[in-house]
Amino acid sequence: MARKKQKPPFSPAVMLVAVLIILVLGVFGVQVPDTIQEIFGIHTQEKTVPSTTKPVSSTNPGPKELGPATFSATELADKKNGWIDYHSLDSLGRATGADALLKPTMVNTGTSANKDIRPPGFVSGLEPTNHSRGHLIGRQLGGSGDDARNLTTLYQTPVNTPFMTKYENQIRQALDKGETIRYRVTPVYEGTKLLCKEIELEAKGLNKNTTVDFRVTILNER
Template identity: 30%
Template sequence: MKKKWTVSILAFLLAVSLLAGCGIETTSQPDVSAEPSQSTTVETPDSGQDVEPDDTESDPEDQPQGPDGSEQETDSSASASGHELEPSGVTFTLSSVPAYSGSAYVAVNGNVPYFTADDLTTTSFESYSSLDSLGRCGVAYACAGQDIMPTEDRGSIGQVKPTGWHTVKYDCVDGKYLYNRCHLLGYQLTGENANEENLITGTRYLNIEGMLPFENMVADYVQETDNHVLYRVTPIFEGSNLLASGVLMEGYSVEDSGEDILFCVYAYNVQPGVTIDYATGDSYLTSGGSAISEEPSAPVTSQQPEEPETSGTGTVQSDYVLNTNTKKFHLPSCSSADDIKESNRQEYSGSREDLIAQGYDSCKRCNP
């Protein structure tokens, strides 16, 4: 009997030994040979640190863009989710602006406006500075919203002559006339017409290439979203100069913390091909030539009577409003001029004889 138990025990031990030798497992183990999951962290070659994949780069479409759709440089604190404003003691200085080198405007302060958290509001407003002792404009500031945007066509502004104003034409200038009456806060944002606290003497280049793209960008955004944009324009006058060297333009979309509108640019008050004396507004061709025509016109305030300007030949120079559809020209005060559609309306400074030579007839109501 003892021998039988011994055989049985030996047989059992032999069976266990055979099973172990074949590598058979009695419990399942996790598979450690699989490829790493795509959701794991990745190592960046530059730092050697592990970062989450979503932090490796931002979507270019989330970056603030300029009027031409190009990505604009911002400082490192601006993110795809917007730029939160904080109290800041940083101020703008003209010395920080590079000399004009072919671009109508340049980003300053990392393209981030100088607004602070205390400026944030979703209540539309507009404000203008009083003219200084030289008759010059100051800061114009607004929170642009649909409720202060214009609902009618723009009126005449020809009666305003900002400091440094000259009626002068050059062949190298688009539209001939060197100077425009430039709105600090564009008409499409606030509906201001002949507000002397909102109009400066600016070159055609400043008006069309420097300022208009930003004005249109802000206006389009407000119209499309019904959101608000903090918008501030500061004319920069050096010393007692009557003509601004340029304007500082700042914009910040409030409801999305600057995600869609975020810019801080300096637009140059220059005109390619023309040299300007900023102390007086006088100008001449850079190549040494002369203007097509120039009529001297001393800066005036709204309290001074406006007199017709004359050229050296005695031809009277005046401001008119043209209807490019009917080919009629009107005095700015004419009631018929107020009825002209914006698409057909054009302001003109020059002689009556030139207009007639261009095929225009005088209005029968105001008889200019």
């Protein structure tokens, strides 16, 4: 004997109205219980699929603050004009350091890293190497990105930013207030390795009530 067709629990008109109500509620962020959605054969929420990608974690311990700057009285002598002295490249073509007397007029006079310059050890593309052409004297402080003596291969994250940027921003804020800052950046290498092991930053404001007076090292690690 043929089975009778089971009638839907609701008339088509009621179904249509219910579906419209559910869709409108979904638009306004009102979550409709799954059981009700299943009755009317509609789903407004996408099910979340767990991500299999592990978050990138860093083993870099962060900046190591070593106390106040160690400039001699002679090194802290003020000059009318600011200056930057890039030290010579070593026999492997690695940048060896830079000294500067930073004045407010030097802010934002630097240049971005020249893509035609490849500091020793640098591999193009942030991934998978995470390398950057790191300025010794930052661009916002007047450092040149067109002089190989001012560029060394750093891990972009977290070394170049946010670690190094944190201290450059402190200097920048002091310059914006009219201060003069003595600054030195020194990459420290281990043997003939092309990437520096760490980078040392040292800065001291020449104003009496300066807020800038630090010596810090940052490991060049991811």
